[in-house]
Amino acid sequence: MNLLTLSRSIREKKMSPVEAVQQTLQRIEKENPVCNAYITVCAEEAMAAAVQAEQEIMAGNNRGPLHGVPVAVKDLIFTKGIRTTMGSKVYERFVPDRDATVVRKLKQAGAIVIGKTNTHEFAYGPIGDRSHFGPTRNPYNPEKITGGSSGGSAAAVAAHLAAAALGTDTGGSIRIPSAACGIVGMKPTFGLVSKAGVFDLAYTLDHVGPMTKTVKDNAVLLNVLAGYDEADPHSLPQVREDYTRFIGEGVRGIVIGVPEVYYRHVDKEVEAAVRRAIDVYRSLGAEVREVEVRGFAALSEAQRITIQAEAYAVHERTVAEHGADLDPEVLERLLASREVPGYRYVQVQHRRKQLTRQFNEVFDDVDALLTPTIPILQTDINQREVAIGAYTEGVRQALLRLTAPTNFTGNPCLSVPCGFSDSGLPIGFQLIGKHGDEARLYQIGHAYEQAVS
Structure with missing residues (x-):
């Protein structure tokens, strides 16, 4: 069940938070040994929080759409009293004495932390198979990678082991596993979501963002996460906004740019799926243009x-x-x-401001760019080279190739599922927008999602 569907069931008292958590814990017990999405399952803490949420809701005190909803948290994000390992033996017994700002916001919104999800050690890898606690395995084929480093969060959502999850993204680590596991993932504008209480990988590249089953779920979760935080030196001063506000408006008149440089050395099945998504946008009334992105290399x-x-x-x-x-x-x-x-x-x-400004010139003419999220299909666990036609590339380099540049520029990017390979593996496309344009990306992503659902 996706976040908003579960939220509606709880609000209408068709399901209680206690029942939601119990059912989620039962699924985790059954499925986690296969996909290894969780490092730590917070069964006792989650049940206590569910009882409290149920009491509040029964008393008429509903905190909003996340109240009573089980959410998974990447094990790079501090959780008070719950071990946070960074996927490493070095920290396997580390228990923070504080919550990260994003966890505090989740709890204030009534969400229930159901567990801590697996990550490539220290989040330093886009593959997801180098954790002290073992590789995360793709729910669609356990011999295949989830992508990383937020692979556990992606697998948890894809396997229905959480209604939503938090991930981090330094070179693609939300978007890569979202595409590989068939879910929606947003890397917001740099500084939009606080990184306070999140273990650093790269100070000026790290982003925290939502991972969900649907585009609207994602926007709702970002509504909770976004906001200025004085504890994060990179946090942006901002006016509060509703990231769902354009959802449902359609895309007639929207201009989508297709940058050729993002379509080089792309698996033929991936490109075909993404091209079909472009055709859907044309059918919905969007204008699609071939564009040049300057300074990609x-x-x-x-x-x-x-x-x-x-x-x-x-x-x-x-x-x-x-x-x-x-x-x-x-x-x-x-x-x-x-x-x-x-x-x-x-x-x-x-050169950072110059390169960022140069990249963003394309948005003078288009509302968003549409690219593959990753240029390859999911590789086998422990595989380190991949053939793309006659072109051979390292798996790590291939996975990062289309996502990493916007960690440097800080532009928001949304990965949206767009079908499956012949072997049944998920494929995703990436929407890239100008800084602060998350709501527009959600509008565009939702229009596609509705058209093909």
Whole structure:
């Protein structure tokens, strides 16, 4: 059951929060051994919160659409009194003494934290199969990856083990697993959602965002998460807005840009599915234009340099003191990150506003860009190279190729499911908008979702 459908059932007293949590816990007990979505299941805490929510709702005190709804939280996000491992042996017994701002907002809205979801160790990987607690497995085929690093959150939502989830995204880590698991994922504008109480991967690239079954669910969850937070130095001062406000308006007159650079070296089944989605938009009255995005290669390189320099800054002490406890592949990536010269980092930060402005010139002519979210189908767990026609690429590089640039620019991006491969694996497309245009992306995404449902 999706978030808003469950919320309506609770509001109309067709289902109680206690029943919702009990049913979710039963599904987790049955399905989690297969997909390994959860590292920690908060059964006792969730039941206590469900009882409280039920009492409040019965007394007429309904806090809104999340009240009594089970939500999963990526195990990179601090939860008071509940262990938060970062997917690492180093932190397998770490229990925070505070909630992250986003968790506090969830609780204030009446949501129930059902558990902490699996993540690629330290979130430093888009594949999702390098966690101290084992790989997350795709609900559509457990031999395949979920994508990462928020793979556990994506698997939990896709397998109906939570009504919604929180993820983080530094190079694509919400959007990649959302596409790979057939759900909706939003990387909001940088600074829109507080990162306070979220374990850092890269200070100026990290984003927190919602992962849900439907576009409207996603907008409703972002309504709760967004807002200025003085505890986050990157938080944006902002006027409160309703991200659902354009949903249902359709897309007649909307201009969608299709940038050729995002369609190079794309699996033929992925491209065919995304092209069919473009045709749906044409049929709905949107104008579709081929466009050029300037500086794509420079943005990709700038994001790579930034994540490497900042990730090693975060983990320098961990590598020195606990290197033997890290996954060998994650350690290798951190050690490679150490080799980025300081002057290269300074150079790309100096060019950041220019590169971001150059990328955003395309929005003078279009309302959104439409691209594949990931250029490949889900690979096997532990697979590290993939063939795209005659082109061979590292799996990590392929997964990040179409998502990482907008972590550097901070633009909002929404991944929307758009069908399945011949082998039954989900495919998704990505909508990219100008800064602060989440509501417009939801409008465009919802129109497609309704047209094909």
